[in-house]
Amino acid sequence: MRTVTNVVMAGLGGQGIVKGSDVLAQAVFLAGYDVKKSEVHGMSQRGGSVRSDVRFGDRVLSPMVSAGTAHFLLVLELGQVEPHRRLLAVDGVLLTSADVGSAELRSHKSLNVALLARLSRQLDVEERFWHDALRAQLKPATLAANLELFSRIRNG
Amino acid sequence: MSGRAVSARQLLSGNEAVALSARCQGFALGTGYPGTPSSEILERFSALGGRAQWAPNEKVALEVGLGAAFAGARVLVTMKHVGLNVAADVLFTAAYTGVSGALVIVSADDPGMASSQNEQDNRRYAVAAGVPMLEPSDSQSCYDLLATAAEMSERWALPVLLRMTTRICHSKTIVRPERRLDAAPPPHFERDIGARVMVPANARPAHRRLCDKLASISEWAPSSGLTIEHGADRTLGIVASGVSVVHALEAAPQASILELRLTHPLPLEVIRRFSESVGRCQVVEEGDPYLVEQLRAAGIKVEDKPAMYRFGELDAERVGRIVARDTSPEPVPPRGKPPELCKGCPHRSVFEALAQRDLIVSGDIGCYTLAALPPLSAMDTCVCMGASITVGLGLRHVLPPHQARRVVSVIGDSTFVHSGLTGLAEMVYNRPSTGHVVVIVDNGTTAMTGMQEHPGTGRKLDHSPTAKLDLAAVARAMGVERVVEVNPTTDRERFERELDEMLDRELTGVLIARRPCLLAAAAIRRYEQALARCDAKGEPE
Numbered sequence: 001m002r003t004v005t006n007v008v009m010a011g012l013g014g015q016g017i018v019k020g021s022d023v024l025a026q027a028v029f030l031a032g033y034d035v036k037k038s039e040v041h042g043m044s045q046r047g048g049s050v051r052s053d054v055r056f057g058d059r060v061l062s063p064m065v066s067a068g069t070a071h072f073l074l075v076l077e078l079g080q081v082e083p084h085r086r087l088l089a090v091d092g093v094l095l096t097s098a099d100v101g102s103a104e105l106r107s108h109k110s111l112n113v114a115l116l117a118r119l120s121r122q123l124d125v126e127e128r129f130w131h132d133a134l135r136a137q138l139k140p141a142t143l144a145a146n147l148e149l150f151s152r153i154r155n156g
Numbered sequence: 157m158s159g160r161a162v163s164a165r166q167l168l169s170g171n172e173a174v175a176l177s178a179r180c181q182g183f184a185l186g187t188g189y190p191g192t193p194s195s196e197i198l199e200r201f202s203a204l205g206g207r208a209q210w211a212p213n214e215k216v217a218l219e220v221g222l223g224a225a226f227a228g229a230r231v232l233v234t235m236k237h238v239g240l241n242v243a244a245d246v247l248f249t250a251a252y253t254g255v256s257g258a259l260v261i262v263s264a265d266d267p268g269m270a271s272s273q274n275e276q277d278n279r280r281y282a283v284a285a286g287v288p289m290l291e292p293s294d295s296q297s298c299y300d301l302l303a304t305a306a307e308m309s310e311r312w313a314l315p316v317l318l319r320m321t322t323r324i325c326h327s328k329t330i331v332r333p334e335r336r337l338d339a340a341p342p343p344h345f346e347r348d349i350g351a352r353v354m355v356p357a358n359a360r361p362a363h364r365r366l367c368d369k370l371a372s373i374s375e376w377a378p379s380s381g382l383t384i385e386h387g388a389d390r391t392l393g394i395v396a397s398g399v400s401v402v403h404a405l406e407a408a409p410q411a412s413i414l415e416l417r418l419t420h421p422l423p424l425e426v427i428r429r430f431s432e433s434v435g436r437c438q439v440v441e442e443g444d445p446y447l448v449e450q451l452r453a454a455g456i457k458v459e460d461k462p463a464m465y466r467f468g469e470l471d472a473e474r475v476g477r478i479v480a481r482d483t484s485p486e487p488v489p490p491r492g493k494p495p496e497l498c499k500g501c502p503h504r505s506v507f508e509a510l511a512q513r514d515l516i517v518s519g520d521i522g523c524y525t526l527a528a529l530p531p532l533s534a535m536d537t538c539v540c541m542g543a544s545i546t547v548g549l550g551l552r553h554v555l556p557p558h559q560a561r562r563v564v565s566v567i568g569d570s571t572f573v574h575s576g577l578t579g580l581a582e583m584v585y586n587r588p589s590t591g592h593v594v595v596i597v598d599n600g601t602t603a604m605t606g607m608q609e610h611p612g613t614g615r616k617l618d619h620s621p622t623a624k625l626d627l628a629a630v631a632r633a634m635g636v637e638r639v640v641e642v643n644p645t646t647d648r649e650r651f652e653r654e655l656d657e658m659l660d661r662e663l664t665g666v667l668i669a670r671r672p673c674l675l676a677a678a679a680i681r682r683y684e685q686a687l688a689r690c691d692a693k694g695e696p697e
Contacts, residue, residue, distance in 0.1 A: 012493060025328055029167045036294075037167075038327040040270040046526060049492025061406040063294075063327035063399075066473040067487070083490040 004057035006065045007119065009112070010084045011076030013047045019137060020074075020112030021052035024119070026133035028056040031125045038063035049080060072122070074115045095119060100153065106145060113146045117153035127154060168331045170324040173298035174232075174262060175200035181303050181337045183258075184229035185209075187217040189574065190605035191236030192271040193325035194264035198234055199608075202618050210608055210617045213541070213574040214239035218246040218261065225255035225315075226352060227343040230306055237265040237278045238540065242575070248285045250315050252362035253352050254369075257340060258309035258316075260302060261287075265321045267442045268469035271604075273521065273540065275467075277443035282317050282420035283450075286366050288373055289317040289420040290382070293401040295329040301417060303335045304382070310340070312369045319419070321442065323399045323469065370421050377423035385430070386413040392479065393434030395427060395447060395458060399470070400440045406472040408479050419447070424454045431456050438479055442470045497526050502671035503597050505644045506566070507534040509652050510595075515564045516555075518548035520576075522568035523604045523673075524597050535566070542567070542575025545583060545594055552588035560590045561659060567594065570602035570610040573625060577634075583664055584635040591637070591662040593655065596627060597644075599673035600680055607676045619679075621687050631666040644669040 009021045018039060025037040039052035053065040070087040075096045088094060100114040113134070120130055131147055138146055168176065175197050178186060186201045186208040188194065202208035211217035214235040221233040235243060240263045250259070263281070266272040282289035290305050292298040298320070305316040350358050377383070392411040396404045401415045414430045416422070431437040431451075438459045439448045448460045461478045464486070470478075477486070497504050507527040510517055511534040519525055519535035520543065528535035537547050548565035555563070567576050576596075583592050602608040609615045614624030631639045638658055644651045651669060658665035672680050 013495065022328075025167060029165070029330070034330060035167060036327055036329045038323060040322060040326065046495035046498060046523065047493070048495030051492075060329075061402045062472040063323060063329065063402065064471045066471060080492070083492045086487070086489065 002057070002071070004055055004060055005072075005123070006070045006089075007054045007072045007074065008051060008065050008070045008084065008087050009054070009074045009076070009115075010049070010051045010080050012080065013050050015050070015076045016109065016112035017050040017052050017076065020116055021054050023113070023130075023133045023137045024054050024116055025056075026136055027120075027125050027129045028054070028123075030129040030132055033057060034060045036060045036063035049083060051084065072119055074119060076111050076115065093122065106149070109142075110146055110149055113150055114153055117150045120150075120154050127151065130154070164332055166331045166333065167328050168295045168299075169196065169326055169328045170292065170295050170298040170320055171196040171326070172200050173295040173331050174302050174318070174320075175204060175206070176331070176333055177299040177302035177335070178232045179204040179206050180333060180335070181306050182230055182339050183232050183306075184340075184343065185221065185224050186232040186234065187211050187220050188234035188262075189214045189217055189239055190602050190608040191239050191264070192605055193266060193322045194234045194236050194239075194262060194320070195605045195608065196325075197232070197262060198617060201232070208617050210610060212611055214243040215246055218243040218250070221259055221261075222246060222250050222253075222255065222315075224343070225257040225259035225309075226253075227345055228257040228341060229343045230258040230260075230340050232260050232262065232302075234262040235264070236272065237263055237276055238272065238274065239263075240278055240281055241276075242541070244281065244285070247281065247287065247315065249354050249359075251286045251366055252354055252359055254313040254365075255309060255315060256313065256346070257343070258306040260305040260309060260316050260318055262318045262320060264325050265319065265443070267321055270322050273538070275443065277446060278317075278319055279419060279446045280444065282319070286370060287315050287317050287420070288312070288370070288418070289319050290417055291319050291398040291419050292324055292417070293398055293415060294324070295327070295331045297417065298324065299331050299333055300335055303337050306337060308373070312373060314366075314369055317420075319398070321398055327399075374421045374423075377418055377421065378426050380418060380423075382416070382418040383423050383426050384415040384417070386415065387411055390433055391435045393430060393437040394440050394479070395430070395437060395451070396440040397447065398442065400442055400475065403470050403472045403475040404440050407476040411479070416447070422447075422450055424451070424456065427451060428454070428456045431458055440470070440475055440478055494529060495526060496529065497523065497532075498674055500674050502599055502645050502669070502673070503527065505648050506595060506597055506651070506669045507532050509644075509648065509655065510534045510564060510566070513562075513655075515562045516551060516559065518544045518551065518563060518565045520544035520565075520567040520571050521604075522571055522597075524566065524568060540575075541571055542579055544571075545576055545579030548594075549579070549583055549586065549588060549592055552590055552592050553586075557590060560588065561662065563592065564655075564659070565592070565594045567596055568603075569596060569598040569600065569612045569627065570608075572596050572627065573611050577630070580631060580634050580636065580666070587664055589662075591658070591664050593658045593663075593665045593667060595655070596666060596668045598627065598668050598670040599676070600670070601673050601676040603673045603676065607673070607679065615683055619683050621683075628666070628668055636666050637663045638665040639668070640665070641668040641670055643671050645671050
């Protein structure tokens with residue numbers, strides 16, 4: 001059993017990478033793990049590449065995921081797979097928009113939540129912590145749909 | 157884990173931790189100018205109920221902060237690294253005058269230049285100005301060190317620099333917000349002309365006083381608890397500060413690591429003993445060889461990082477290479493997609509018009525700097541806040557007339573208020589013989605740093621209404637020969653006509669291209685509607 005789990009979310013500005021990684025970080029935080037989350041803001045809102053690292057476990061030191069150590073790489077824009085592939089560990093898991101059927105999504109804006117739901121199947125974090133994190137991070141208007149989407153994909 | 161313990165933990169960015177601590181330590185005022193990666197500190201401080209305000213620029217912010225600290229208040233002043241260049245004039249003499257309350261200045265440096273024009277290392281400012289400096293390594297130490305900074309500032313009556321970096325500001329880590337300082341006494345004024353009026357007769361003893369204070373802090377440093385030793389194996393020792401500490405802990409778990417939280421003045425004797433107790437002593441620091449130079453000057457034997465690691469951010473991987481003295485070429489990460497002006501951004505039509513005319517464009521700092529990238533490639537210079545106007549004037553002064561006539565300066569609304577006003581005075585005062593044209597791209601917000609208000613928006617940091625600086629009236633009052641306001645998107649033809657006329661007639665002109673930022677437009681509408689409702693009811697603000 002590894003002591004620290006490394007997750008990287010990547011995509012383009014405007015896709016909800018920062019929001020998605022906030023949900024992930026908060027869920028594992030609520031589950032009682034030590035957690036560090038790191039990304040670079042600034043130019044990210046202007047459609048450029050965005051990457052956010054979340055590390056959690058017993059004790060996390062550096063906030064950044066080094067090349068070849070990501071246990072999970074979540075990519076929201078297929079064109080961003082190659083620029084980030086070097087981060088993936090040899091036995092790391094790549095999850096992309098292709099892993100979520102477009103029929104499952106009512107809105108492309110929920111892709112971040114859909115991928116987190118896929119990821120959540122492989123993490124030791126109870127569903128209630130994910131729901132609490134979604135409640136804390138999402139706007140009321142989109143919350144119900146995202147909670148439903150999350151549960152459907154997680155338990156699908 | 158008990159429910160109680162869970163509720164006491166918070167997951168906060170370094171910026172949020174600083175804001176929370178400022179609130180918990182009773183800071184009376186927070187002021188600054190937005191700049192990545194520092195901007196969220198004051199926004200969060202305000203959201204937590206603190207009194208926070210945006211200043212027109214960092215010099216103004218630090219002066220306002222200094223005045224409040226003369227009155228005995230605890231004050232937080234925030235800025236990005238290059239902001240401290242603007243505020244440096246205040247900083248150097250504030251170190252002489254000292255303060256009566258607490259003055260903590262956050263300098264948020266940007267190694268790797270995620271969103272900056274240079275990667276200057278502001279640890280140099282602490283030495284140059286003679287102010288104490290603290291460096292946090294995660295959000296918990298951001299919270300704790302803000303309190304320490306206030307304590308030190310009050311004890312030695314000095315401004316204190318809290319030097320953060322992009323990774324510290326924006327990484328979220330767990331914080332237990334436990335420290336609480338005793339409340340500061342209520343602000344009041346006590347006359348002390350000798351300490352606060354920096355004429356030479358007063359400044360000479362003030363300089364000596366400053367050096368005495370720094371010597372006193374040096375004596376205190378070993379017992380301050382601001383030097384933390386990790387690990388036990390003495391084969392390899394690492395001296396580090398800031399985010400480099402956690403990278404070193406990750407990359408060299410077997411090493412002994414000396415974490416320095418007070419990096420000016422340095423606890424030299426503690427470091428000397430550490431270096432003598434280990435087989436080899438490696439300094440791990442982002443940016444300039446600041447620690448290495450100081451330690452070597454004190455005769456402490458330490459190893460420098462290879463020169464290639466002076467550039468960009470460090471991470472655990474690079475720290476591993478530093479420790480291994482690995483100077484083989486680093487893998488070049490594939491280029492991501494660069495940012496671009498948003499689809500439908502009002503700046504686009506302005507720069508399309510400039511590009512079509514093949515003008516020489518002296519640009520400035522903001523989203524619109526993205527116009528320098530292909531396919532627009534419509535900007536020829538960008539140096540620092542406000543330089544668009546004045547660099548453009550310099551070009552006009554010496555270029556042959558057929559080229560001088562083609563020079564145009566482009567500056568954003570927030571940048572104009574920050575550093576453009578004096579440039580406009582220069583344009584009127586030292587008028588180029590061919591005139592000059594300044595385009596103010598006024599999108600009604602400080603867009604690049606995340607939609608902050610400024611004096612030209614008529615709203616304060618918390619978006620409540622206040623007096624509005626009328627940019628056109630200012631330009632007219634300064635004596636600019638032609639001042640026009642136009643919407644560059646809905647009335648592009650008129651924008652182009654006015655631009656051509658100002659250029660052809662060789663006027664001094666200010667052409668304000670006004671249309672709200674797409675990302676801010678909905679919020680701006682909301683603020684304006686709320687204000688209109690208030691006005692209709694005749695209620696006081």
